[in-house]
Amino acid sequence: MSDPLLGDYRPGDTVLHRLPAGAKLLALAVGGTVVALRSPTIGLVALAVSLVLVAVSGMGLRRTLRALRRIAVVVVLLGAFAVWQHGWWRAVESVADLVALVLAATVLTATTSVDELLDTLTRLLRPLRRLGVDPETVALAFSLTLRAIPTTLEIARETRQAAIARGLQRDPRALLVPLVIRVVAEARSTGQALQARGIGED
Amino acid sequence: MSIGLDRVGVTVPGPDGPLTILEETTLDLTERRIALIGPNGSGKSTLARLVNGLVEASTGQVTVDGLDVATQGREVRRRVGFVFTDPAAQLVMPTAVEDVALSLRRAHRNRAERQRAALAVLEAHGLADLADRSVHALSGGQRQLLALAGVLATGPSVLVADEPTTLLDLRNSRRVADLLFGLEQQLVLVTHDLDLASRCERALVVDGGRVVHDGTGADAVAHYRATA
Numbered sequence: 001m002s003d004p005l006l007g008d009y010r011p012g013d014t015v016l017h018r019l020p021a022g023a024k025l026l027a028l029a030v031g032g033t034v035v036a037l038r039s040p041t042i043g044l045v046a047l048a049v050s051l052v053l054v055a056v057s058g059m060g061l062r063r064t065l066r067a068l069r070r071i072a073v074v075v076v077l078l079g080a081f082a083v084w085q086h087g088w089w090r091a092v093e094s095v096a097d098l099v100a101l102v103l104a105a106t107v108l109t110a111t112t113s114v115d116e117l118l119d120t121l122t123r124l125l126r127p128l129r130r131l132g133v134d135p136e137t138v139a140l141a142f143s144l145t146l147r148a149i150p151t152t153l154e155i156a157r158e159t160r161q162a163a164i165a166r167g168l169q170r171d172p173r174a175l176l177v178p179l180v181i182r183v184v185a186e187a188r189s190t191g192q193a194l195q196a197r198g199i200g201e202d
Numbered sequence: 203m204s205i206g207l208d209r210v211g212v213t214v215p216g217p218d219g220p221l222t223i224l225e226e227t228t229l230d231l232t233e234r235r236i237a238l239i240g241p242n243g244s245g246k247s248t249l250a251r252l253v254n255g256l257v258e259a260s261t262g263q264v265t266v267d268g269l270d271v272a273t274q275g276r277e278v279r280r281r282v283g284f285v286f287t288d289p290a291a292q293l294v295m296p297t298a299v300e301d302v303a304l305s306l307r308r309a310h311r312n313r314a315e316r317q318r319a320a321l322a323v324l325e326a327h328g329l330a331d332l333a334d335r336s337v338h339a340l341s342g343g344q345r346q347l348l349a350l351a352g353v354l355a356t357g358p359s360v361l362v363a364d365e366p367t368t369l370l371d372l373r374n375s376r377r378v379a380d381l382l383f384g385l386e387q388q389l390v391l392v393t394h395d396l397d398l399a400s401r402c403e404r405a406l407v408v409d410g411g412r413v414v415h416d417g418t419g420a421d422a423v424a425h426y427r428a429t430a
Contacts, residue, residue, distance in 0.1 A: 189291040196284035
């Protein structure tokens, strides 16, 4: 799993590393809402801000390009569809929005340990305890979702290689069926691992 | 510690009716190191997983130190650590120190304390230099040692290890075995490594969902070799 979509946490001492996880989550939520406004200018400004954040986080060009490589196909398809349906400006807006958000999320995960995210989410969700929500469980589910993204991509890569090895690279069943089965199996084994470690039982 | 199985059986639904995975078995496991050996699909992993409730008994009762696994599963799992064959399935956090810290969330509510405790656990297992490494970037042996460290961090009284050395090379296999046999905890070891099994005070040979031999490690290995 050498190419995670989101950045693995790397300890550091940048401003972004020192910023509380709650502030970073809030900024990401606000950013995600702002880019939803329909304006190519906002999209380009968001992209510029994300690039500044990438530079400040010390992620480096290589890791940034690795993160973007994972969404290259989606970006191309989205851009082409937007050009076809709405013209160039909407395409620029859609692509800039998507890349800006992926970069911002990558900066968040690269500068915030999952442990800190778990703590922050648990604290933020605490008021919902009165409604029967278990903050620890929801926070754990959030961090497991982050983990599931690179794991699922790795399973997809292995499944594709297995299909190629059997000469079935053009058969969608040889790609999709094992992918779905393995992802479900992975989810089951993760559940068993958590159960075995007594995590999420408090 | 005492692990008790009182007329425990495991069946699962099959295409032609219920399929027996483990026939009715009664055992009292009190020795410090116990091995479960036998062919693939014999039921030894099922037997091991009954101990912390990963597999539920269809009949009978499983107890750990008098606690019923079916009704007091949470308390049992606090006492029984479990290590899987493939450590990748067990490591759920992105970096080594975060994964150990996850095990310590119950014991240390303060994050800084938890971080220090997790680093101390890694240090104790000779893994301190891997603290900030992605768990995906570790070798198989490092991952298995990390999985063990994460489980042992919670201070279980019993450790169940399901073929923990099967995926490892000789050097890492020895390192994991040395760690397991140096533990104070009671060890239930599912293994195909007959050298390891013969080092145990007690070993059960499981075949076709039944315990077909129960003796000392050396005795059970001799029986298994003669009948395999």
